[in-house]
Amino acid sequence: MSQTSDQMELREAEITAHYPMALSMLQGFDHAPRIGKGKEVAQQERSSGVGTRRRFRTTTPGLVTRRTVPTGAVQLMATIEGADDDDALMSPVQATTLNALRRAISIALAVAENYASVSGLGDLKRANLEGALPAARKTEFAELLAAEALITLYVFGNATAYLLSAHQTEVTAEVGEIEEILTDNGQTALHGCLWELDQDIAIHAPDDAHLVATITAFAEALMEKVSLRAQNAPRLAPFTGASWHVEADDFTVQGFTPATKAKTQTLTMTFKKPHEVVGNHIAKYQAMKLAKMLMAYDFDRRLNPFAELGGFIFTFMGDGKPGTGKTTLIQMMAGLINDYCSVAGYAFRYQNLSTDNIDSYQGKSGQNAKAFISNVLDPGVIGFGTIDDIDQLAGKRGDRQSSAGQLEITAVLMESFAGANTVVRGNCTFGMFSNYPENVDDALRQRAGARFLVDGPQTREDYIDILALLMGKNHDIPMGAHELFSAQEIKKAVAASFDSHNRPHEAGLMDVFDRVHSDVGELDTIAKLGTYLKAIQQADERFTGRAIKNITDAVKVRAMDFELPDEWMENPELFLFKTYDEKKAMIEDLRVPITVDMVVQEINRYADSEFRYADKSDEVAIEAMVRDFGRQEEAKKRYLGGER
Incomplete structure (x- = not known):
């Protein structure tokens, strides 16, 4: 992670001292090009030296000359004054x-x-x-x-x-x-x-x-x-x-980083409250924490204490079956950040990269993706970027069905999320969402530092809650023996969800876990945990060093397993408007120690997702081959039947 340095003020006197030279360049200078080639331009006839005063217009109506400009005078002021369909005034x-x-x-x-x-x-x-x-x-x-x-x-x-x-x-x-x-x-x-x-x-x-x-x-x-x-x-x-x-x-x-105006984007989406996200307890909890983490960003230092201390989620992937609540999760998180920024007076920018950004012109899709990344990364705003249905948007390398535009987007996202020039300031986060994450390029998927399983309502209480929520209030049907939304109490639900990952969920990973556990006993040392990680890698070769980094980042997030108090968001003076060092100290006071249980749970959570993707990918490939074999057999029967 790259960090930013302290700013120096560029004094106004230093800038205005160069005004005379700048004006001279705009009025006119001679330049003999060495690399570029002169471009043939149709323009009004211009006399030498005209750039030092209002433009001289030819006295012959309609007289147009052609010029090729390999050498000679550059009169930028006169050229700009001419960009107005021959209006006599600037x-x-x-x-x-x-x-x-x-x-x-x-x-x-x-x-x-x-x-x-x-x-x-x-x-x-x-x-x-x-x-x-x-x-x-x-x-x-x-x-x-x-x-x-x-x-x-x-x-x-x-x-x-x-x-x-x-x-x-x-x-x-x-x-x-x-x-x-x-x-x-x-x-x-x-x-x-x-x-x-x-x-x-x-x-x-x-x-x-x-x-x-x-x-x-x-x-x-x-x-x-x-x-x-x-x-x-x-x-x-x-x-x-x-x-x-x-x-x-x-x-x-700030170095070779483009600066952009810190403008808040007017959002037209329907925001959701946390209780309106039914089920998805871990995903909802982490999204709520991340929304508050973003608000700790210091605009003077241009760095977030969470990014320095560890535990900041720069990229994450939410996956689940259709209809399990991915869009609702986006609406909830964007709504929380929007409300927090409104209270603090910060500029908030939300942007979604969609299939509309895939262009048939070579290079244009990549430009669209770069513009999306740059807008969200803008250090003058709090940013939230989403890439919905990323399996359709970003192409999988080696897949012949992926278009050139999709592959351009894949390359841009990979470089932006974990490239040599990636700077994580902590002012923004990117969420990738998909119903079919197994169709996302492996290297791009592994650039998601956190995994949110968006599995929707699971329990009887969840289904009652979502039914009551969607029914609305225009009815007289009694609630019955149920306390509405009590099952969505986040801390209780999240604790149960994390505990469930003391053992893996996917069958293939369960076999690995049980085998290692029987060989080394309880996973209570770094050596034993490393043995488990190596065994996972032997079962799935895609489980590389980047996977270990994502797991350790997730563990650090767990060390920040607290929500910043609501009153800190409601009253900016309590936290948001304090200095960087004060905010950092307040966060450090809330940090909790890392435990073995946290590490085991995060290994299982991450590895479960990889095994889940691999199983789905293999199953999809097998089903496609079965269909192909079936068509071949049917075609053979019809062919042989026709011969008779």
Whole structure:
């Protein structure tokens, strides 16, 4: 798990000091491209130097020239002013866009200046200007300049997308891959990307809506290209290990992580109360705990004490038969988080990734999945992301029935949930739900840190409760000898549910458990527990080291086997508004010791789910083969009968 560092304030004076240079870049500069190719653009004739004042319009009506721009002047301000179907006045959106670009360039230059100061690049620049740069440090100097260029480009793209996000409409634009990525130094890098942006605006932006869409699409494509380059670039630690906050814009630079506006999403779903979720005791209990865990997130530190102490559920999978209550569980958890955030004044964002996000265009499904992940991960909000019917949405590798779009989504989810760049801050959680988890790719399924068996009502009392709940109040039928919802008392029900996992539930795992138990006796030491885990692996080769990590994470969750008191959610001053260290200390006081019973129960719970998935998968495959054999036999009979 990666942790975040303390923020530094990027002072307004540092930003505005770069306004003159930023304005100069927007008005005009010369650039000879080295990587990108000039794009043929149909546009009004423009005289040299016009970008320094209001646009000069040709006196010949309808005169249009063609230009290919491999070299020469870049006049971005004039190009933006021209994106309005020949309106003689600058529109408010154009003015806002130019201000946003000037601001973004200035922020990028200010952050690059901070980086140069802390990395030693500033000293090397001065030595180079004086002709006193040691030969032994030339390689270091070149690497630092390349790092400065990448930082400048990324912060420019990040700030641009952030500042224009409030002005986006439903109009979209496709600008393609950014080519002119130069790494000589920060200023040269900006010249290269602004040269390319100038052409994209001329091609794709005939009006204000397309202007914002084009610049936003360009900024996002720029961030993606630069972040990929940065993965293998040296000298970036002073940038990735720090963060800068711009107070006036509420914009935070946090390494190569996109910043987004902390907006609460208006939810239209029907929320459910906990007592309306009948059965599913462990799943309901863990969902209720997780909703409160999310609220412990500290927006200043950008970290959750639960994520640091262990026991935070970043990803989970809920599986069960159709109609057992998966949607109701989602509605309950989203409702709880929404209510808690309303009391605290936090921004809450809920998003669901559905089959509508599978696109026939190559790469678009993956982009949709990345956008979903980024929106939920936004460190400025409390996020809850769900992937319902994930077996239909994410393709299983090796399955010929999986489309290219489904496989793209699988790759994005795998990288996002447990990839090299995954940062668990503790401000969000992702839930995957399926009626057929055996059809989910094994590696993706194992990225679910917790398993919620959504098995619906089980007991006589459960069925009475759900009948009374769904019947409503428009009847006079007496209740009879039953105390409504008493069986849904969560603590009592959960204790019984956990105790039931002292022994496995699945037949295949029972055999393994009994065999190990007869060989080593009670599983009361680390060595004996490890023996049991190895025996499970021998029975199911998919039970790998990731499974052990998920089990130990679940045990740590059990060590946090408490609900934060309701009054802490109702009165934010008691907990939510305290400092990070105060919240951490309060949580540590509630933590309980880890016991052998907890470990055995969590091993059984996790392994039961894997055996359950394997048994279902095998049974489905066997049934399919039986049907195929049956069809072959019937076809053979008909064929032979026809010959006669």
